[in-house]
Amino acid sequence: MKLAETLIVCAAGLLAVSAAAAGKADSHIPGVAKPERAHSDYILKCQGCHRPDGSGDTVSNPPLNGMVAKFLSVPGGREFLGRVPGVASVNLSDERLADVLNWTLYKFDEANLPADFKPYSPSEIGHLRQVPLRTERAALRQSIVDQMQE
Amino acid sequence: MADWDKLTEKLTRGVARTSSRRSMLAWLGGAVTGAALIPVLPVSRAYASSGDPHAGSPGRGPVTSGNLQDPGDRTQCDYWRYCAIDGFLCTCCGGTVSSCPPGTEMSPITWIGTCTNPADGRAYIISYNDCCGTSSCGHCLCNRNEGDRPPLRPQSNNDYNWCLGTESSVYNCSTAVLIGVAVEPS
Numbered sequence: 001m002k003l004a005e006t007l008i009v010c011a012a013g014l015l016a017v018s019a020a021a022a023g024k025a026d027s028h029i030p031g032v033a034k035p036e037r038a039h040s041d042y043i044l045k046c047q048g049c050h051r052p053d054g055s056g057d058t059v060s061n062p063p064l065n066g067m068v069a070k071f072l073s074v075p076g077g078r079e080f081l082g083r084v085p086g087v088a089s090v091n092l093s094d095e096r097l098a099d100v101l102n103w104t105l106y107k108f109d110e111a112n113l114p115a116d117f118k119p120y121s122p123s124e125i126g127h128l129r130q131v132p133l134r135t136e137r138a139a140l141r142q143s144i145v146d147q148m149q150e
Numbered sequence: 151m152a153d154w155d156k157l158t159e160k161l162t163r164g165v166a167r168t169s170s171r172r173s174m175l176a177w178l179g180g181a182v183t184g185a186a187l188i189p190v191l192p193v194s195r196a197y198a199s200s201g202d203p204h205a206g207s208p209g210r211g212p213v214t215s216g217n218l219q220d221p222g223d224r225t226q227c228d229y230w231r232y233c234a235i236d237g238f239l240c241t242c243c244g245g246t247v248s249s250c251p252p253g254t255e256m257s258p259i260t261w262i263g264t265c266t267n268p269a270d271g272r273a274y275i276i277s278y279n280d281c282c283g284t285s286s287c288g289h290c291l292c293n294r295n296e297g298d299r300p301p302l303r304p305q306s307n308n309d310y311n312w313c314l315g316t317e318s319s320v321y322n323c324s325t326a327v328l329i330g331v332a333v334e335p336s
Binding site: 034036037040043044045047048049051057059060061089090091 | 258259261262264277303315329333
């Protein structure tokens, strides 16, 4: 009986710890006011092409996983992420777009975030999306990726 | 041979005595009019029995989840998950609402929308993965466009062929996979 009680207490403790960890993961993402909503927006606006795990593909939907935050370390990369067509033209408000972009950076590529990274603000996103990239997107992206590898 | 000639003559004269060109025309007119009326006779048609203009293939029975929280016939266009679909329903094509027919491949790249479940009034996120690899199914065409946006927003447009990332880009049918609950309207 005592062993059973001990096991139950241990299991309850583990559950509490894991719940706290999950809560922390969801509620403490810098620059993300509503993580749950940001995740929902990612599903609705991004996941269809970039896949649920951000893996994308090598043909038309570039991977986010392990890749997207590298853009922030290259000149022009931060602006590129706010001007790329899928981001700039999405039917979300500036606040929600900043949330989902910051959420994506932390969720899929936190390891590559620069030490001095400052999350996108709604006003910054609002300015960047005013000048969306069009046909020049592919060439610009390639030049940024080339700089990453230098 | 002479007997044959006599018999033919007798028959011909008999017809000539008992009929006229006018009666022949009247008979022919009646036959033509009667033939035209055959399609409107109350003949039983299996596909008409459902009474739904969106009903697909003849003789198809309803396909339901058996769960009160997921109501509706999945072979019908008015099933709640199909609110933003544009294509042939895989449930009518040998697949299900969330799986592809044998011989086709589900596209990993997909158009995603939200639909309200009448059972609880909540908005759910639905992924309309296309099934690809064989020619169009042709059954149960369903074109509802809630949340559909113009092609300048390709991620929110359902008119495209979403058979991308598959071996073949030939479209067969569309599924409606439930992948989450929408937090807030976009």
